[in-house]
Amino acid sequence: MTSVHIAEPEGHVPVVARADLVVVGGGPAGIAAAVAGARNGLSVVLLERYAYLGGLASGGMVLVLDDMCNGPEISVRGLCGEMIDRMERIGLCVTPPEADRRSDEAMWRKWSRWGVFDFHSHVKPQPICYASAFDPDGYKRVANDMVREAGIQLRLHSWFSRAIVEGGRITGVICDTKEGRQAVMGSVVVDATGDLDVAASAGAPFIQGAFIVTTVFRLGGVDTDTAERFEYEEPEAFNAIDREAKRIMGGSWDKWWLKTPLPGIVWCNCPHMAGFDGLKIDDLTRADFQGRDRIAALLAYVRQKMPGFENAFVVDVAPQIGVRQTRLLDGAYVMSKEDVMQRRHFADSVARGRDYYYPYRTLLPRHVAQLLVAGRHYSATSAAQRISREIPPCMAMGEATGVAAALALQADVTVDKIDVARLQAVLRAQGADPGDQPAANAYVAQAAA
Known part of the structure; x- marks a missing residue:
């Protein structure tokens, strides 16, 4: 089909807000960036499309x-x-107590259906670890509280359109809203969109990656005690049903259903669907349809075959498709799979994951001043990102960028010129772990920086 274009009138876009820090994307990384910036004295605008x-x-x-x-x-x-x-204080998050964080059969049976085990471990049963199962509304409520308490100007229903760049420096962003196009200006901008929308629009180099997508869903009416008893007391029958359930879905993690803080409600981080581009509207639409078809087929099967699921029903399907990888920043340093697997420590580490470290340079775009990146689109190869993109370290990245923005504006320098040792010290003083102190199992290179 021949490409057809429509000319748009330039017009004028009203400036609706100005701030020291503008964070685009209200996901985990964006929340952390905004709250960290505000708690360190910045005026902050947080933009979110949903x-x-x-x-x-x-x-x-x-x-x-x-x-x-x-x-x-x-x-x-x-x-x-x-x-x-x-979230724990409002009863919407469950974390194993320290005494239960070990590898034995009793702890595995008690906790594994919460998903709070070390899935990287080769020890059997895999150790129960510090991890948390939470309710999605609990996360929203707590995020609202933290943003409100920090005095952040939150603008929901604001869909990022393009970056405003002047002389190689980002100065703000334009969003599409129900009120029309609006501009928000900032001294520092954090791209926390997950898809690198802001940095790509600003002209920062990036690579294209891809991974599975998921239409996550929850089921209600599940008797989890009966389901677990069947799993352990009739393992041969359970395994046969479990295999067929996974076949119907077309792919899932080992445990396709997990408990939640709400009684009788389980969540299913599946089906896994490959071959979809998270930046293409047709692909996202087809993925949504395909996912719902698989969910319906699975539900019909487990209601008939799986003890404990006889009265199960779909509570909800996640409003956002689980896109894991699209654009990845090609930044000041590109994290490699070897960096992650070898636990390579960096002198300029400002965030940690499980046993890997993020140098500050992986959050710095090239060729665009005053822009920082936080989240799953950080500077990494596709293979590295697949094993280092979980939500908690994305929040740690966001926290680092919020503090970095504050230090840059306090010192009147650009974000790429801040004193990283000072950033590490502030993060640690405020309760974070920037990874400046390598763990015993880290690989400390000769020229770490």
Whole structure:
């Protein structure tokens, strides 16, 4: 089909807000960036296209926070840990107590259906670890509280359109809204869109990646006690049904259903669907249809065959498709798979995951001043990102960018010229773990920086 274009009138876009820091994307990384910036004295505008905060944690219903401990050592702290504490206080988050974080059959049977185990471990049964199962509305509520308390100007229903760049420096962004196109100006901008929308629009180099997508869903009316008893007391029959359920879905993690803080409601981080581009409207539309078809087929099967699921029903399908990888920043440093697998430590580490480290340079775009990146679109190869993109370390990246923006504006320097040692010290003083102190199992290179 021949491409057809329509000429748009340039017109004038009203400036509706100005701030020290503009964060685009209200997912986990964006929430952390905005709150960290505001708590360090910045005026902050947070822009989000949906009617809620939380991104793939809430809207995508990725309902386990993991990859935040290195054996018994908690490696992601700070704002992520605060969110967990707040959700626990309202009864919408479950975390294994320290005494239960070990490898034995009793703990596996008690906790594995919560998804709070070290899925990277080769020990059997895999150890129960510091991880949290949470409710999506709980995440939204806590995010609202933290943003409101920090005095952040939140603008929901604001869909990013393009970056405003003047002389190689980003100065703001334009959003599409029900009120028309609106401009928001900022001294520093953080791209927390997940798809690198802002940095790509601003002209920063990037690569294209791809991975599976998922239409996450929840089922209600499940008798989890009966289902678990069947799994352990009739393993041969359970395995046969479990295999067929996974075949119907076309792919899933080992445990396709997990418990949630709400009784009788389980969440299913599946089906896994390959071959879809998370930046293409046709692909996203087909993925949504295909996912719902698979969910319907699965439900019909397990209602008939799986003890405990006889009265199951679909509670909801996540409003956001679980896109794991699209554009990836080609930044000041590109994280490799070897960096992640070898636990390479960097002198300029400002965030940690399970046992890997993010140097500040992976958050810095090239060729665009005053722009930072936080989230799953950080500077990495496709293979590296697949194993280092979980929600807690994305929050740690966001927290680092918010503090970095504050330090840059306080020192009157661009974000690429800040004192990283000072950034690390501030993050640690505020309860985060920037990874400046390598763990015992880290690989410290001769020329780490």
